[in-house]
Amino acid sequence: MGRHREFDVEKALDAALCVFWRKGYEGSSYTDLTEAAGVERPALYSAFGNKEALFRLALARYSERFLHYIPEALQLPTARQVAAHILVNAVDLNTRYPDHTGCLGINGAVAGSDDAEPVRQALIDFRAAGQAQLRERFERAKTEGDLPETAKADALAAFVMALTHGMAVQAKAGFSREMLEAVVEQALSTWPTGRSTLSETSS
């Protein structure tokens, strides 16, 4: 019983996501969000809660809709393929939409006021979760001989993530897809090799 919603909650969340993606958490005003969603202010509040809750929902939606390439990558057979898949798809995502370049995990908040500290920390945790998955995958690669025993899985994971973060900054600065692809190519040329990937000489 009661009146129906006259707007699509999913579409409103997508619109909010795009605003946050472009302007970050603190850079996005509630006016920006309501205008993008085509919805009055109290409607957004009743549907999602306050601005912080809306951002967290947008971040979850971002992960679901745009980061599918990460679980995809983790299932590839070699560590190098995992890294390549992540880097190549990150470049694609960072440059695919001209009106919101870069990555929400970075654009959302790097530094900010004390009020934004909970959101900043949420993004830190968000990025750390991805990095931990990558580290575990590289640990496995060591046991499988796909990475040398001397490789540091945590350093490799941090290296790949540092590149994605840095390229996200560069994409937000207007770098072309081609330039970032060249960066990825450069990064992958320094990839360590294990007993089975240097050449086709092992069993």
Place this chain on the structure above:
Amino acid sequence: MGRHREFDVEKALDAALCVFWRKGYEGSSYTDLTEAAGVERPALYSAFGNKEALFRLALARYSERFLHYIPEALQLPTARQVAAHILVNAVDLNTRYPDHTGCLGINGAVAGSDDAEPVRQALIDFRAAGQAQLRERFERAKTEGDLPETAKADALAAFVMALTHGMAVQAKAGFSREMLEAVVEQALSTWPTGRSTLSETSS
């Protein structure tokens, strides 16, 4: 003629720099800045102009006081030493001060409101200037045989800068100096070599 200034302009600028470094441009309120400088609001305005002008002065001071390692690096004999010097010193700068980790060039603004667009662009130009210097240095390295003819100077420069940007994000997220040093080691592990650096076999 007239009354003397009762505060040290240089110290006030340093204080403002620290605030911007920690909270970024939009995250720093004028109240934050005046409290850190120990100076009333109109005094900051009369000394530096508005917030944007103050930020630009702080950025210039940041460059002078903390980025001396970049011109230093450019004078080193090999491209690899140039890259190593930049990356190692960037890690040091990003982790040296626990209350303002990361780098002003990134923390200052990655994304933000439309009002902050001029500052965001100024930071883009600031970073681009460093990258251009690096690219030119790598071009020279190619003519000197220090980098192979096949090396792409612009991609290498963008690669090194992407790493510094990404590590700045990670430092701001609380990454330890040791972790970032391991990232640098990974990045440098297979630097491309020219005719004189692979081993000591050339003339």
Place this chain on the structure above:
DNA sequence: TTTTTTTCATAATGACCGTTATTAAACCGG
């Protein structure tokens, strides 16, 4: 000492921030 000039401190400005009362409209069950 008086005048002029600059800085100082207090406090006010209008605008925008995120968040909500409030009231009218729309829907469902009875």
Place this chain on the structure above:
DNA sequence: CCGGTTTAATAACGGTCATTATGAAAAAAA
């Protein structure tokens, strides 16, 4: 068709934003 319930729209809330008017205090020039 009417009572109960949910949403919609308008407008207001206190607080903070960057910026500045104002007048007192201080120092050099006359």
